[in-house]
Amino acid sequence: MKKALLFLADGFEEVEALAPLDILRRAGINLLTVSVTGQKTVKSSHQVVIEADIRLEELSVEQAEADVYILPGGMPGSQTLADCQPLHNLLLQANANGKWIAAICAAPMVLGKLGLLAGKEAICYPGVESKLEGARISDQAVVKDSKVITAKGVGVAFDFGYAILKELADAETVEQLKAQMIYTNK
Incomplete structure (x- = not known):
């Protein structure tokens, strides 16, 4: 079974976290939400409280091994992720x-x-x-280059989730889930 880790910090953007989470879990991907705050409870940028599955410091070596590592945006959540050395080591x-x-x-x-x-x-x-050091900035909403997927923001959170799923599941699974979720974007 494919495995994903989704990292949460206070101030994360909830749709950018929960859209990919929903897509991947519906597809049968084993996704763990991981709090980097030291607490399992994490508050989004719009004050929505989420309980993560596990705290970063509790991850075993086995749990830390995944097929994809996902970082939702939002502020100050993104800055907290940028300042989290244990997360850096994992990435x-x-x-x-x-x-x-x-x-x-x-x-x-x-x-x-x-x-x-x-x-x-x-x-x-x-x-x-300016913080994407060394990158060639694209004009696309979702970009895949090598083993990195980046996306512009909340409006493309479902596109982002499906871009991730396409790398973890076969095309039939992806298309069936799109139909079930009434997802009409290509």
């Missing part, structure tokens, strides 16, 4: 192991800070481009 290891890393809205700044966008095409929320 650098994931990159070294050829795993997928996906970030939306302001969260691609985390990947820029770690040098994971160098020479890659990427996108982010308007105004955050």
